[in-house]
Amino acid sequence: MDTQTRQSTGRRAFLKTSLGTAGGLVLSFYLPSAGAAEKMAPAAVFAPNAYLRIAAGGAVTVVCPFVEMGQGAYTAIPMLLAEELEVDLAKVRVEHAPADEKLYGHPLFGAQLTGASASVRGAWEPMRKAGAAARIMLVSAAASTWGVEPSSCAAAQGVVTHQASGRKLSYGELAAKAAGMPVPKDVPLKPAASFRLVGTAAKRLDVPSKTNGTAKFGIDAQVPGMKVAAVAACPVFGGKLASVDDSKARAVKGVRQVVKLDNAVAVIADHTGAARKGLAALAITWDEGPNAKFSGAEWERQLEAAMKGKGQMALNEGAYAKLVEGGARQVEATYVMPFLAHATMEPMNCTVQVRKDGVDVWTGTQAAGRAQAFVAKALNVDPATVRINNFLLGGGFGRRLEVDYIVQAALIARQVAYPVKVIWSREEDMQHDLYRPLYRDELAMALDAQGKPVGFRHRFAGSAIEARYAPMWMKDGIDTDAIDAAASPYDFAHKVVEFHPVETAVPTGFWRGVGPTHNTFVIEGFMDELAVAAKADPLAYRRAVLSKEPRALAVLELAAQKAGWGKTMAPGSGMGMALAVAWGSYAACVIEVAVDPAGQVSLKRVVAAIDCGQAVHTDGVIAQIESGSVYGLTAALYGKLTLENGRVAQSNFHDYPVLRMNEVPPIEAHLVKSGEAPGGVGEIGCAMVAPALVNAVFAATGKRLRRLPVEAEQLKQA
Structure with a gap:
């Protein structure tokens, strides 16, 4: 099997053209969404809403519809276009796309996010077609100039060459004439065998600016006349601001104004220090509202109670109930997944200026179109007057799909006559997040007379995030994200998935793969339990029920082989495995741990294998597996939030820690070469590591964990 490896330490119409300014070729395409093509006049498709610009000087600019938050979008997406356009990737410049749901709506979601x-899944075909069409037009322009057939010309490295005579013209020299060429239809794309960029470890385009300090994140926004605001919201979910005595805050040097909102108060000052000092001087009285006594224990009770009723039947294949009625033995287990914070490294921030003729927003957001719409609604203005200036994101993980912090900043800025940068403290962020939901899962497996698993039932309760965030994504009233991967990839003839949506006082949101991350953990932990009960090797047990998923079986076996599965382990050490099938990709990992007598877990090694179809940027794929592994292991080991009296007790990294550099084990990522369409990689690494970890802990200690995080007290030797 061909693999690539790195070890770490630690659709329809898509293209229209117009004559650009300054003799340049402006070529625009859109990722189709919600009938946008029918609604747009041709003039609106071209500049300034262009994705590709080729200037008279030869500069190539890609306006990327996806944001860069460390995952490598600003390299992988331009690679697709540059591959077919035949330009040097290093000479491509990338720009943030403006907020425009019609032009930049994602083809899978109908929204700009x-x-x-x-991202790569959505851009795979449109970006390549855009590059190919532009190349064809440039070649046609050169052929017309020379009076030869286009077939006698070839494009490479931003230059068109007449092969017989050796004459050459650069793309910049051809741009103006190319703009008048007819738009090609049914654009042929390169076969994979001809790729020169796609499938390589090209240098990332965002690294130089991040290395020399010129990269700009939302928190770096600087606007003339700008002031800085520190903010405090009611610590109790759903609470309001009752009153505030701001006399001492106004006396702080540099403080300019105190702004009140329904559920928060902000102190605006000349600089951050004065703003925070002023905030600390406020005497605030909160109306804690109806959730003042809500707790994590109450949330769990609500989930357990909900599961005694009838849920939403998301899947019912075969006849599981008849199996049990007929005498099939049933094995059951209950798992609980905690609610989790995002803890992005860049604090939540947003700068806003509200003018009579419009609103300017400077921030880092994963959903620019949503931000524009929500700010317009909050301020009761025309969305067309709200301009979102997007920046690089210092961590997204789903937190910046939300726009609460942006709307809050807009409401504050509305009350003053100057731009305001609102920066949340780490405590404000930790205690006012939109959290990964808490889940309760009840799993059952029906076994035949020989003990072979033949039927699988998965009932679970938790928040339906889609119902709040994007109801249009739901299918038959069921949250499609919540049930994603809930049926398992294994070939059981009888499967039942039943979801019980439960909403509580705690606001919930997407967290680096909610459905598959949650479902993979409980299913892979349960599969390990079943293998142990059957006195079977966990790999052999899974292999026996993966005949219908050859790609899944291949990554599982590859990870096991590379990890040395089955080798003799020292006392207190163990290996665990897990399989994840989601986002169009297949991944598996083996984790090796050691557990000391005090119950402390040491991570020794992570070995992963992934089949994500055609990898576009191989180095980026592997980096995402590494990143997801660290993020997922952090949550599995340290992701504990305590909810009492309607509020989160944890406040910063001292009581909600992340893996330190010395704790991160060697991570091997083996990339399977594949000719399938690209799958997603940003979250699958996160999904697979938690179950592999608890399975490894069981192998080392004999103690089965059905609740995260892994805590030393649970593993301490008697």
């Missing part, structure tokens, strides 16, 4: 491991 970056998430769900879907």
Whole structure:
């Protein structure tokens, strides 16, 4: 099997053209969404809403519809276009796309957002076609200039060459004439065998600016006349601001104004220090509202109670109930997944200026179109007057799909006559997140007379995030994200998936793969339990029920082989495996741990294998597996939030830690070469590591964990 490896330490119409300014070729395409093509006049498709610009000087600019938050979108997406355009990737410049749901709506979601491991999946065909069409037009322009057939010319490295005579013209020299060429139809694309960029470890385009300090994140926004605001919202979910005595805050040097909102108060000052000092001087009285006594224990009770009723039947294949009625033995287990914070490294921030003729917003967001719409609604203005200036994101993980912090900043800025940068403290962020939901899962497996698993039932309760965020994504009233991967990839003839949506006082949101991350953990933990009960090797047990998923079986076996599965382990050490099938990709990992007598877990090694179809940027894929592994292991080991009296007790990294550099084990990522269409990679690494970890802990200690995080007290030797 061909693999690529790195070890770490630690559709329809798509193209229209117009004559650009300054003799340049402006070539625009859109990722189709919600009938946008029918609604747009040709003039609106071209500049300034262009994705590709080729200037008279030869500069190539890609306006990327997806944001860069560390996942490599600003390299992988331009690679697709540059591959077919035949230009040097290093000479491509990337720009943030403006907020425009019609032009930049994602083909899978109908909204302008970056998430769900879907950027490359959505851009795979449109970006390549855009590049190919532009190349054909440039070649036609050169052929027309020389009076030869286009077939006698070839494009490479931003230059068109007449092969017989050796004459050459650069793309910049051809741009003006190319703009008048007819738009090609049924654009042929390169076969994979001809790729020169796609499938390589090209240098990332965002690294130089991030290395020399010129990269700009939302928190770096600087606007003339700008002031800075520190903010405090009611610590109790759903609470309001009752009153505030701001006399001492106004006395702080540099403080300019105190702004009140329904559920928060902000202190605006000349600089951050004065704003925070002023905030600390406020005497605030909160109306804690109806959730003042809500707790995590109450949330769990609500989930358990909900599961005693009838849920939403998401899947009912075969006849599971008849199996049990007929005498099939049933094995059951209950798992609980905690609610989790995002803890992005860049604090939540947004700068806003509200003018009489419009609103300017400077921030980092995964959903620019949503931000524009929500700000317009909050301020009761025309969305066309709201301009979103997007920046690089210092961590997204789904948190910046939300726009609460942007709307809050807009409401604050509305009350003053100057631009305001609102920066949340780490405590404000930790305690006012939109959290990964808490879930309760009840799993059952029906076994035949020989003990072979033949039927699988998965009932679970938790928040339906889609119902709040995007009801149009739901299918037959069921949250499609919540049930994603809930049926398992294994070939059981009888499967039942039943979802019980439960909403509580705690706001919930997407967290680096909610459905598959949650479902993979409980299913892979349960599969390990079943293998142990059957006195079977976990790999052999899974292999026996993966005949219908050859790609899944291949990554599982590859990870096991590379990890040395089955080798003798020292006392207190163990290996665990897990399989994840989601976002169009297949991944598996083996984790090796050691557990000391005090119950402390040491991560020794992570070995992963992934089949994501055609990898576009191989180095980026592997980096995402590494990143997801670290993020997922952090949650599995340290992701504990305590909810009491309607509020989150944890406040910063001292009581909600992340893996330190010395704790991160060697991570091997083996990339399977594949000719299938690209799958997603941003979240699958996160999904597979938690179950592999608890399975490894069981192998080392004999103690089965059905609740995260892994805590030393659970593993301490008697």
